[in-house]
Amino acid sequence: MKAIIVEQQENANGLKLTDLPAPVPAPGELLVKVHAAAINRTDIVTREGKSGYATNPILGVEIAGVVEKVEGESQYSPGDRVMGLVNGGGYAEYAVMPADRAIKVPSTYTFEQAVAVPEVFLTAYQTLYWIGRLQPGESVLIHAGASGVGTAAIQLAKKLSNAQVIVTAGSQEKLDFCRDLGADVLINYKQQSFEEEVLQATGGQGVDLILDFVGADYWDKNLASIKKEGRWVLIGILGGIQVEQVNLFALMSKCVQLTGTLLTPRSDEYKARLTADFMRDVFPHMEKGEIQPIVDTVFPLAQAMEAQQHMEANRNIGKIILKVVE
Amino acid sequence: MKAIIVEQQENANGLKLTDLPAPVPAPGELLVKVHAAAINRTDIVTREGKSGYATNPILGVEIAGVVEKVEGESQYSPGDRVMGLVNGGGYAEYAVMPADRAIKVPSTYTFEQAVAVPEVFLTAYQTLYWIGRLQPGESVLIHAGASGVGTAAIQLAKKLSNAQVIVTAGSQEKLDFCRDLGADVLINYKQQSFEEEVLQATGGQGVDLILDFVGADYWDKNLASIKKEGRWVLIGILGGIQVEQVNLFALMSKCVQLTGTLLTPRSDEYKARLTADFMRDVFPHMEKGEIQPIVDTVFPLAQAMEAQQHMEANRNIGKIILKVVE
Numbered sequence: 001m002k003a004i005i006v007e008q009q010e011n012a013n014g015l016k017l018t019d020l021p022a023p024v025p026a027p028g029e030l031l032v033k034v035h036a037a038a039i040n041r042t043d044i045v046t047r048e049g050k051s052g053y054a055t056n057p058i059l060g061v062e063i064a065g066v067v068e069k070v071e072g073e074s075q076y077s078p079g080d081r082v083m084g085l086v087n088g089g090g091y092a093e094y095a096v097m098p099a100d101r102a103i104k105v106p107s108t109y110t111f112e113q114a115v116a117v118p119e120v121f122l123t124a125y126q127t128l129y130w131i132g133r134l135q136p137g138e139s140v141l142i143h144a145g146a147s148g149v150g151t152a153a154i155q156l157a158k159k160l161s162n163a164q165v166i167v168t169a170g171s172q173e174k175l176d177f178c179r180d181l182g183a184d185v186l187i188n189y190k191q192q193s194f195e196e197e198v199l200q201a202t203g204g205q206g207v208d209l210i211l212d213f214v215g216a217d218y219w220d221k222n223l224a225s226i227k228k229e230g231r232w233v234l235i236g237i238l239g240g241i242q243v244e245q246v247n248l249f250a251l252m253s254k255c256v257q258l259t260g261t262l263l264t265p266r267s268d269e270y271k272a273r274l275t276a277d278f279m280r281d282v283f284p285h286m287e288k289g290e291i292q293p294i295v296d297t298v299f300p301l302a303q304a305m306e307a308q309q310h311m312e313a314n315r316n317i318g319k320i321i322l323k324v325v326e
Numbered sequence: 327m328k329a330i331i332v333e334q335q336e337n338a339n340g341l342k343l344t345d346l347p348a349p350v351p352a353p354g355e356l357l358v359k360v361h362a363a364a365i366n367r368t369d370i371v372t373r374e375g376k377s378g379y380a381t382n383p384i385l386g387v388e389i390a391g392v393v394e395k396v397e398g399e400s401q402y403s404p405g406d407r408v409m410g411l412v413n414g415g416g417y418a419e420y421a422v423m424p425a426d427r428a429i430k431v432p433s434t435y436t437f438e439q440a441v442a443v444p445e446v447f448l449t450a451y452q453t454l455y456w457i458g459r460l461q462p463g464e465s466v467l468i469h470a471g472a473s474g475v476g477t478a479a480i481q482l483a484k485k486l487s488n489a490q491v492i493v494t495a496g497s498q499e500k501l502d503f504c505r506d507l508g509a510d511v512l513i514n515y516k517q518q519s520f521e522e523e524v525l526q527a528t529g530g531q532g533v534d535l536i537l538d539f540v541g542a543d544y545w546d547k548n549l550a551s552i553k554k555e556g557r558w559v560l561i562g563i564l565g566g567i568q569v570e571q572v573n574l575f576a577l578m579s580k581c582v583q584l585t586g587t588l589l590t591p592r593s594d595e596y597k598a599r600l601t602a603d604f605m606r607d608v609f610p611h612m613e614k615g616e617i618q619p620i621v622d623t624v625f626p627l628a629q630a631m632e633a634q635q636h637m638e639a640n641r642n643i644g645k646i647i648l649k650v651v652e
Contacts, residue, residue: 131583215574237574246569248541251586252560257457258584260577 003058003092004304006047015047015305020058022094029096030076031069035111036298037090038062039307039320040119042264046088047308059304060090061264063097064105064114065324074099081105083114085122085271091304093324100272103279106286109293116148116293116319117286122271123263124152125278127211127233129160131259138208139164141198141225142183143218144238146174146317151181151294153211158182159285166201168194177317194218198225206230216240223250234260294318300326328650329384329418330630332373341373341631346384348420355422356402357395361437362624363416364388365633365646366445368590372414373634385630386416387590389423390431390440391650400425407431409440411448411597417630419650426598429605432612435619442474442619442645443612448597449589450478451604453537453559455486457585464534465490467524467551468509469544470564472500472643477507477620479537484508485611492527494520503643520544524551532556542566549576560586620644626652 001022007014025031037060046059064083067076076082082102089095105114127149128134140157144150145167157163158181166185167178175186185201187194198207206227212218217239226232251258263271285291296316299307301324311320327348333340351357363386372385390409393402402408408428415421431440453475454460466483470476471493483489484507492511493504501512511527513520524533532553538544539562552558577584589597611617622642625633627650637646 234574234578237578241573241575243572243574244570246572247567248560248563248569248586249567251584252563252588253586253591255587255592256585258577258586259582260574260579260584261581262578265579266581 001093002301003089004060004301005057006049006059015059015308017302017304020092023089023096025069025071025096027072028074028099029071030067030074030082030099030102031071032063032065032082032095032097033068033325034063034065034090034093034095035323035325036064036115037092037301037322037324038115038119039304039311039322041311043091044308044312056088058089058092060092060095060322061085061088062115062119063090063095064111065095067102068094070099072099074102076102081111081114083118084275085118091301091322098268098272101268101275103275104283106283108289109286111325112295112298112321112323113293115321116295119263120148120152120319121156121282121291121293122274122278123149123235124156125282126263126274127235127261128153128156128209129281130274130277131233131261132209132211132231134161134163134209136161137163139166139202139227140209140211141166141168141207141222142211143168144213144236145169145178145183145186147213148294148319149211149213149235151178151318154178154181154183155291156282159290160281164201166198166207174317193221195221195224202227209233211235214239216243219243219246223254223256226254226256229255230257232256232258234258235262296320298323327419328627329415330386330627331383332375332385341385341634343628343630346418349415349422351395351397351422353398354400354425355397356393356400356408356425356428357397358389358391358408358421358423359394359651360389360391360416360419360421361649361651362390362441363418363627363648363650364441364445365630365637365648367637369417370634370638382414384415384418386418386421386648387411387414388441388445389416389421390437390443391421393428394420396425398425400428402428407437407440410444410601417627417648424594424598427594427601429601430609432609434615435612437651438621438624438647438649439619441647442621445589446474446478446645447482447608447617447619448600448604449475449561450482450537451608452589452600453561453587454479454482454535455607456600456603457559457587458535458537458557460487460489460535462487463489465492465528465553466535466537467492467494467533467548468537469494470539470562471495471504471509471512473539474620474645475537475539475561476504477644480504480507480509481617482608485616486607490527492524492533500643521547521550528553535559537561540565542569545569545572549580549582552580552582555581556583558582558584560584561588622646624649
């Protein structure tokens with residue numbers, strides 16, 4: 001089968017289309033004929049040899065396709081359309097996937113749309129609900145609103161919880177996009193002081209929940225933007241990894257809960273439980289067309305390197321996809 | 327009635343025994359004839375004029391005594407023995423208390439023992455269970471094990487959850503005391519590297535939960551001591567308020583939940599719910615004598631200043647009490 005591997009580990013900048021044997025599913029796994037794979041930042045980290053946890057020589061953690069073979073018991077059968085996260089091996093014509101991590105593809109979705117769902121929507125769901133415990137009608141501040149997880153979180157927070165959704169982004173185009181997805185309050189962080197806007201939008205109280213992809217640069221402003229007893233979920237460090245001079249008493253006197261999280265390194269069992277809850281809570285909204293995956297660009301498999309460079313240029317709104325079956 | 331007020335706000339070092347009218351209970355409050363009041367660090371902060379939230383001129387947030395009058399509906403009647411937290415006014419012969427914050431005094435307890443319960447046991451209970459969600463058989467690291475909240479937390483973690491309890495303290499005397507209360511692993515932080523001892527005691531995994539009274543000085547060591555997906559509750563800053571450098575990615579890759587908390591500034595409604603859960607989960611163990619309040623020294627009301635100085639000297643194990651009724 002055709003597959004994309006890292007060509008030159010040392011220079012860490014080349015990808016190669018090659019021929020490899022198709023993988024063999026272990027018990028509890030599905031063999032999936034891949035129709036589309038998605039690009040993720042973790043793939044770039046792996047390409048650069050920096051991930052530390054990738055063992056599959058074939059890149060890619062996210063696929064959509066058709067079940068070819070089922071090894072052991074599963075709710076799926078050959079011919080079923082599935083999407084989901086894989087432990088590497090996604091940029092290829094065939095991949096194996098733990099059966100309990102497969103999500104049914106909504107009937108109205110193409111494979112290119114389906115593959116735009118798992119990573120960002122599972123992360124947004126995990127962050128908003130499992131960790132952030134968002135309640136109906138609460139307020140949530142979503143930084144990087146036009147990012148993959150941002151666009152997913154805006155939709156989930158509106159459709160599942162009718163939350164007051166406050167977003168930040170760096171351009172009017174991105175903010176318009178967020179508004180079209182349902183965001184209530186739009187803040188251009190380049191032109192406005194976001195903590196002042198947040199306090200104004202929440203009657204001086206601050207938000208119940210912050211989804212923070214930025215980290216260090218926003219530390220003090222996030223602390224000023226959060227409500228007493230609020231929850232703050234740290235899922236990205238686009239604005240730096242290191243915070244200088246953290247005042248612990250501020251966390252105590254505001255009774256803030258700060259949770260760091262990543263999805264990729266979580267256990268198989270965690271991902272399976274998350275997938276099951278996601279199917280129950282989110283799939284019905286997708287099937288009804290109330291929630292839309294956001295696709296930026298579709299590249300053919302052979303152009304995986306161009307697809308990754310497109311991500312590295314940071315100009316996409318939504319997911320970058322590899323089309324495997326033409 | 328006799329009561330203790332701050333004599334000299336400017337120098338912030340004098341307390342005065344004076345005569346004031348007894349307080350009048352508002353609807354939903356109890357008037358309590360105070361038999362004993364406890365000294366708390368917040369009282370010293372208030373004496374120094376630094377608390378920012380104290381409005382009652384009479385010091386003291388913790389009392390035990392007999393219900394004198396009930397204003398409105400309550401589960402209590404005149405003559406009942408109650409203990410609990412008050413919004414100031416504790417160092418006095420009479421005090422008012424929100425009825426839904428009163429806790430029945432276990433039948434075998436004296437008032438001096440009873441008044442040693444509310445603040446430290448409610449804080450330990452809130453920290454271990456409401457925030458830390460301690461599960462049966464999990465491991466918990468309790469810093470300052472011989473402190474008021476530490477001694478309460480050791481007992482609760484053993485009796486309610488049969489947890490593996492790991493404590494730190496600065497002397498053999500304090501560690502022996504912790505062992506007698508049920509602590510499993512004793513670490514002298516002056517002689518041992520606590521994070522190495524914690525990892526050894528937990529098979530290299532780290533603890534499920536940290537109760538952190540220390541703050542800045544222990545930041546990196548706590549991060550090294552916590553299990554992946556562990557919970558870390560920050561309830562004190564004995565070791566400094568300011569962390570020089572926080573690595574956010576370490577919080578993310580370990581998926582750590584860090585919660586800052588204080589009990590005193592929480593809302594009345596929060597304290598009432600906490601009290602109700604505490605009565606359900608902890609009171610039966612107190613009534614059976616399985617959990618013991620720890621009393622260090624009892625002073626007469628007129629010696630409130632000496633009692634506070636005894637706390638400031640940091641040599642007590644357990645609570646410092648003012649006896650109001652001889």
